[in-house]
Amino acid sequence: MIAFLVRRAATLALTLLAATAVIFVMLEVAPGDPAVTMLGLNASDEAVAALRAELGLNAPPLERYLAWLAGMLRGDFGVSYTYRTPIAELIADRLAVSGPLTLYALALSTLIAIPAGVHAAAHRGRAADAATLGLVQIGVATPNFWVAMLLVLAFSTGLRWFSAGGFPGWGDPLEAMRALTLPAVSLALPQAAILTRVMRSALIETMSEDYIRTARAKGLTERQALRRHALRNAMIPVLTIIGMQFSFLLAGAVIIENVFFLPGLGRLVFQGVVQRDLIVVKSVLTLLVLAVTLVTLAVDAAYAAVDPRLRARRR
Known part of the structure; x- marks a missing residue:
């Protein structure tokens, strides 16, 4: 098991290295000059050249890439062009919003989806199954930003139960979680579908296996066979989707954070793109890729914990 995780970690490290190269190249070829953006179109050539020299933009691309990579390995992400603040501090401040928001949305999605999926599979072909599938189709087809606007209209403008946007900080944890509730719900509902x-699907497929029929022949009811045997084995594809959803929620909250004016990583990336603060964009995107690789490694480890057949196969 340890050897397997070491091999997977080495593979994911190479993937992360390749991702940093792709991110750097894509942002290098993007149009626009950060120095011109910061100084404005009316700035003189001398001022633009001086700012480019100050920001280190005149160095060769390979030299800048290696310096950026070496800095990240030391935990030094550089200094933002726009904020004149260490990027590590910016990321830490914004991660204090995006991290809890992602975990909140993932918890809501899981708490909704697993009971709903089990209920639909247990009542396959009946009215409860058809109703669940209908709601799933609506959830899959509904964009999360549209759900966010509906939630704001219903619970902020109408009922006034929640604020329409902003984040009060973690001084009062209850108020902070209250401010994250509508964004988390808008992110969670499409993912829950x-x-x-x-x-x-996984549970229905598992219930048709031979060992489930054997369990029924030994006297277990349908519900007992589902709970004791089928559910755990059906969790393998579900764990894969949960891992993918965590990555998507962390990286894909750009629109939701802008709808609710949340000072998270998504909003930081959006502002960095608009202001051509490329070093911020590169660092945040690399951090998101790192999160994806770590979640992938955690999912691989969870496979063996859920399914003992995988442990036996590896031995």
Whole structure:
């Protein structure tokens, strides 16, 4: 098991290295000059040249890439062109919003999807199954930013239960979680629809296996066979989707954070792109890729914990 995780970690490290090269090249070829953006179109050539020299933009691309990579390995992400602040501090401040928001949305998605998928699979072909599948189709087809606007209209403008945007900080944890509730729900509902469909399909497929028929022949009821045997084995594809959803929620909250004016990583990336603060964009994107690789490694480890057949196969 340890050797398997070491091999997977080495593979993911190479993937992360390749991702940093792709991110750097893509942002290098993007149009626009950060120095011109910061100084304005009316700035003199001398001022632009001086700022480019100050920001280190005149060095060869390979030299800048290696310096950026070496700095990240030391934990030094550089200094933002726009904020004149160490990027590590910016990321830490914004991660204090995006991290809890992602975990909140993932928890809501899982709590909704797994019971719904189990219920639909247990009542396959009946009215409850058809109703669940209908709601799943609506959830899959509905964009999360549209869900966010509906939630704002219903619970902020109408009922006034939640604020329409902003984040008060973690001085009062209850108020902070209250401010994250509508964004988390808007992120969680479409993902819960996808996870419900996967849970239902995996459970239906597992219930047709020979060992489930053997369990029924030994006297277990349908519900007992589902709970004791089928559910755990059906969790393998579900864990894959949960890992992918964590990565998507962390990286894909750009629109939601802008809808609710949340000072998270998504909003930081959006502002960095608009202001041509490329070093911020590169660092945040690399951090998101790192999060994806770590989640992938955690999912691989969870496979063996859930399914003992995988441990035996590896031995």
